[in-house]
Amino acid sequence: MALKGNLEDFGITQLLNLINLARKTGSLYLEGGPKDAYLCFREGKLIYAAMAGMDDSLLAILQRAGVFTAEQVRMIIANMPNKSDQDIASVLVTGKRLQHQAVAKNIRDYVLELVYQVFSWNEGTFRFEPSKLPIQGKITTSIALENVIMEGSRRLKEWERLQDELPDLDVSLKFAERPTTPLRDINLSVEEWRVISFINPRNTVRQIAQFNNMNEVQIRKIIYSLIQAGLVEVIRPPRPAGQAPAAPVGQPATGRPGAVAPEMRPPAVKRNVIQKLMSKIREL
Amino acid sequence: MQTLKIVVTGPFNSGKTEFIQSISEIDVVSTDRKITRESERIKSQTTVAMDFGRITVDEELILYLFGTPGQKRFDFMWEILSEGMLGFVVLVDSTRPETFREARRILDTFRSYSPVPYIVGANKQDLDDAWPPEDLRIVLRVESSVKVVPCVATDKESVKKVLLELLYSIIELMDEE
Helix, strand or coil: CCEEEECCCCCHHHHHHHHHHCCCCEEEEEECCCCCEEEEEECCEEEEEEECCECCCHHHHHHHCCCCCHHHHHHHHHHCCCCCHHHHHHHHHHCCCCCHHHHHHHHHHHHHHHHHHHHCCCCCEEEEEECCCCCCCCCCCCECHHHHHHHHHHHCCCHHHHHHHCCCCCCEEEECCCCCCCHHHCCCCHHHHHHHCCCCCCCEHHHHHHHCCCCHHHHHHHHHHHHHCCCEEEECCCCCCCCCCCCCCCCCCCCCHHHCCCCCCCCCCCHHHHHHHHHHHHHC | CEEEEEEEECCCCCCHHHHHHHHCCCCCEEEEEECCCHHHCCCCEEEEEEEEEEEEEECCEEEEEEECCCCHHHCHHHHHHHCCCCEEEEEEECCCHHHHHHHHHHHHHHHHHCCCCEEEEEECCCCCCCCCHHHHHHHCCCCCCCCEEECCCCCHHHHHHHHHHHHHHHHHHHHHC
């Protein structure tokens, strides 16, 4: 089944998160937005990207990166007309005009630059075509999406979007029980570490922001990126009745982790009642 | 006489009314209104208070199914409806990704009302554009211990399967206790 929809309703971050977690292989086509573009993935890793109006040939990428001048590019093309990027790279590396690592780095930088541009798009449509990879002759890379998601989220400037994701600062956070991101692959900024150190079901987001002297935009950006990376989860604040007040920020909270987000419990009904109900439903 | 209650919730137009209609032994008591808001003109009528269906097990036991109003402006009803529920079903229109964020919000809200078991029904799986249940699990951030079941709310057998899966979840929790 094709995944398709509108970027206004289902954003790039969510799409990348889905592709990452489901380890999808295929291409994500973005159309009708600022530009048309596609991103290619293999088993949840970003391997290639292209955008209308941006020359994605290897030589153009190397020229934009300052590795070759326009004149050098013209000469190479003249010597190797109609060759694929893979063929050109092979000749350049073999002829010691370029190191293999430089090719890999520049392709990676190009793909990342493109995907970060796409991150801010919130209009147009998307469709994911499984197993379709229009990368013949291209040099691919392999980029784990966790850090892409983190960095892309940092670049999101849209206040409304952030507000929409976290409308209420009086919620609390807890660490994801099963983080969807391998922790060793995560690079956190100093600000993110400051927030992380206060994450506890008994501290609200507003309290964490106050303690760290962060404004609402700053705290929302950080929390949003942590949520999208699957490191933390939002939980509801304790309901007033029968709940202890939240511990002051900065002090270790001693409450049971389950006190705020109640664990699922069976209802106060006898087992045989449920079994009778199941028998009846089966008969219907 | 013992009465039990299961709440069927989910975003606007996710199929809650059809779900209850498919299984209820009585005509669903529904308080529908003609849609006036432009943004909600996907269907001509919508539930403004609640849907109400019934399954009589025997003289001693009745199950009531309550469908919540899907529109945000009626969410004050949710907590009232959730009182004393056995469990709840979150129905999601698998073809409309624009409603997934709202589904997640509803799921979180109901979880905060009561720690009872719940299940996610990935509705409209008969349509070509339906997102697979496992993808919905990821985007809705549903824990692995919670079932995300494919569903077609207009199909009685499919609805039965969703309700049975919820009841299995309850039995499994009882076994763990």
